[in-house]
Structures are given as C-alpha cells and as structure tokens.
Amino acid sequence: ARLAAAGRSVSLWARDPRRAAEIAVTRENARLLPDVTLPDEVVVTADAARALEGAEAVLVAVPAQALAAVIAAIAPHWPGEAPSVLCAKGIDAATLRLPHETVAALLPRVPLAALSGPNFAHEVARALPAAAVLAAPDAAVRAHLAALVALPRFRLYPSPDLVGVALGGAAKNVIAIAAGVVEGLGLGENARAALITRGVAELARLVVAEGGRAETASGLSGLGDLVLTCTGGASRNHTLGIALGRGEALAEVLAARTGVTEGVATAPALVARARRRGVELPIAEAVDALLSGRATAPSLAEALLARAQTAE
Numbered sequence: 228a229r230l231a232a233a234g235r236s237v238s239l240w241a242r243d244p245r246r247a248a249e250i251a252v253t254r255e256n257a258r259l260l261p262d263v264t265l266p267d268e269v270v271v272t273a274d275a276a277r278a279l280e281g282a283e284a285v286l287v288a289v290p291a292q293a294l295a296a297v298i299a300a301i302a303p304h305w306p307g308e309a310p311s312v313l314c315a316k317g318i319d320a321a322t323l324r325l326p327h328e329t330v331a332a333l334l335p336r337v338p339l340a341a342l343s344g345p346n347f348a349h350e351v352a353r354a355l356p357a358a359a360v361l362a363a364p365d366a367a368v369r370a371h372l373a374a375l376v377a378l379p380r381f382r383l384y385p386s387p388d389l390v391g392v393a394l395g396g397a398a399k400n401v402i403a404i405a406a407g408v409v410e411g412l413g414l415g416e417n418a419r420a421a422l423i424t425r426g427v428a429e430l431a432r433l434v435v436a437e438g439g440r441a442e443t444a445s446g447l448s449g450l451g452d453l454v455l456t457c458t459g460g461a462s463r464n465h466t467l468g469i470a471l472g473r474g475e476a477l478a479e480v481l482a483a484r485t486g487v488t489e490g491v492a493t494a495p496a497l498v499a500r501a502r503r504r505g506v507e508l509p510i511a512e513a514v515d516a517l518l519s520g521r522a523t524a525p526s527l528a529e530a531l532l533a534r535a536q537t538a539e
C-alpha cells in the first residue's frame with residue numbers, strides 16, 4: 228500500500244483466488260491487516276503470471292515454513308533476473324535454510340536480498356516512522372532496491388551482510404518468546420533487559436560463526452528488532468511467551484491465532500543450525516526445550532539463571 232501510494236507500480240499476489248477476489252473488491256485484508264486500505268492502483272490477483280510480469284523486484288512476505296512451497300509455485304513465472312526481497316524472519320525447519328538460502332536452492336540465478344528490522348506491519352502501513360535494513364551481497368542490487376523500496380518515513384540502511392541480517396530476523400523471534408516467558412512469570416523488567424542484551428551476544432556469536440559481521444547483531448535487524456519484539460505488545464512471539472509464562476498451553480494459544488508465530492518452528496531449527504557450527508545458544512535452547520515440552524516455563528528461567536558464570 229505504501230509503495231503504491233508513493234507512485235510505484237505494485238501487484239499483490241495471493242494464492243487463494245477467493246481471498247484475492249475479496250481483497251480486490253474490499254481493498255483490505257480484513258483477516259490479517261484490518262483497517263489498512265490498498266490504493267486502487269494495486270493489482271490484486273491469484274494469477275502469479277499476471278502479478279509477476281515485468282516486475283523489477285519481488286517482495287516475498289510469507290511465513291518461513293511456507294516459503295519453499297510458495298517460491299516453487301511462482302518460480303515458473305519469475306520475471307527474468309529480478310531480485311527477490313525476502314521479508315520472512317525464520318528458518319525452514321525441514322532444511323535448516325534461511326529464507327535467501329531457500330530461494331537460492333530453487334532459483335539459483337535470482338539475486339538475493341532481505342528486508343528486515345523493527346517493523347510491525349500495521350505501523351508501517353499507517354506511515355508511522357520506521358527504519359529497516361536492506362541486505363544484499365551485490366552492491367548494484369543493493370543500491371537499486373534501496374532506491375526502489377525506501378519511502379519518506381521508511382528509512383532504509385543498506386548492508387552487504389545477508390546472512391547476519393537473516394539470522395537476526397530468525398533469532399529475535401525465539402528470544403522474544405523467552406522475554407515473554409520472563410514477563411509472564413512476573414520476573415521483572417531487569418530480567419527482560421538482561422535477556423535482550425544476552426540475546427544480542429548469542430546472536431553475534433552465531434552470525435560470526437556463519438561468516439557474517441558481529442556488528443550486524445547490534446543493528447536494526449538484530450538489537451533493533453529484538454527490542455521491538457521483546458517489548459512490543461503487538462508481537463506474536465512476545466505475547467506467546469507471556470501466555471506460556473502464565474501457564475497457558477502452547478497448542479491452545481496457537482489455535483486461537485490467525486497469523487504466524489515464527490519463533491515456534493524456528494526455535495528447534497535455530498538450535499540445530501547453531502549445533503552444526505558448534506555454537507551454544509543458551510536462550511534459544513531453553514525456548515526450544517519449553518516449546519517441545521522438555522521444560523516448563525519456571526524451569527526455563529531457572530536454567531538460564533543457573534548457567535556457569537562467564538565473562539561479558
């Protein structure tokens with residue numbers, strides 16, 4: 228909606244023809260993003276060939292666990308070598324791939340980029356001020372996309388560190404569950420601040436082990452998104468953690484939701500991916516244990532507090 232309002236030519240593809248027809252008429256996705264009006268200029272269609280024809284860039288905003296299937300479905304219609312701009316924040320649980328790795332495996336010639344940062348969709352859609360990282364290893368692709376996607380109140384910071392940005396997006400969801408648990412248990416704001424800070428350290432270790440830049444963990448896609456997701460009342464990951472901390476059952480909380488809660492499938496994938504590199508992720512491991520039923524919320528907090536003393 229924001230890009231179209233700024234004069235870019237935008238098509239929105241939805242896989243379900245009935246849903247696409249409904250959005251095309253009402254100009255609103257009442258189920259997932261209510262009260263945000265799509266400008267009349269946005270073409271809404273379930274026809275991938277029509278949506279993608281002649282596109283300069285393809286922004287892919289689906290849950291991480293759905294990404295491979297969605298890319299496979301639209302791949303035959305991909306517009307030449309237009310870059311993919313990945314908005315998913317997670318790791319594919321079946322392949323342990325980050326979003327750009329999933330696209331690289333399916334569309335090896337497509338240039339890769341990620342758009343990430345502290346960005347609740349409902350605020351961005353209302354043109355409230357926000358900033359994000361546009362990560363792409365190729366400098367020309369980065370510059371082109373930064374110009375294409377930037378908006379007056381949506382500030383973009385280009386970065387070459389695609390893996391660091393993608394890991395930040397995935398990890399912040401998992402750490403936000405832990406922050407919510409701490410809150411739900413009533414352990415106080417000091418504990419939450421400590422968790423966010425140690426979360427950055429945990430993320431930085433993994434980013435470096437994966438060949439990314441340590442400083443990316445302190446940027447918008449790392450610390451920035453951790454702060455938003457660990458404190459924001461609208462975060463699905465944070466509010467899931469709060470519910471678990473209060474003793475609610477995971478399955479019941481998820482059953483009552485419409486949108487995705489990325490940290491749930493990403494927690495075990497993140498831990499498995501880190502293990503391959505020999506990196507310890509105490510917070511993510513504790514969240515994984517809680518989600519898989521191997522630990523309780525109070526024992527998650529105790530496990531983190533009981534860790535051996537290390538230097539900061």
Ligand SMILES: NC(=O)c1ccc[n+]([C@@H]2O[C@H](COP(=O)([O-])OP(=O)(O)OC[C@H]3O[C@@H](n4cnc5c(N)ncnc54)[C@H](O)[C@@H]3O)[C@@H](O)[C@H]2O)c1
Nearest residue numbers: 259288289290291293314315316317346347348486487489
């Ligand atoms: N919502 C936000 O504020 C926000 C902001 C930045 C990044 N993200 C990231 O973007 C990704 C999508 O988040 P969202 O909030 O838009 O999710 P969502 O649950 O609202 O779903 C987004 C779209 O994906 C479709 N989808 C869901 N499951 C699918 C499946 N199995 N196969 C095909 N399509 C499917 C939905 O129908 C919807 O059109 C996540 O990785 C999230 O972390 C979300």
Ligand SMILES: O=P(O)(O)OC[C@H](O)CO
Nearest residue numbers: 344345346347462463464
């Ligand atoms: O609602 P969450 O927890 O998926 O967070 C949404 C965005 O990723 C915040 O940047």
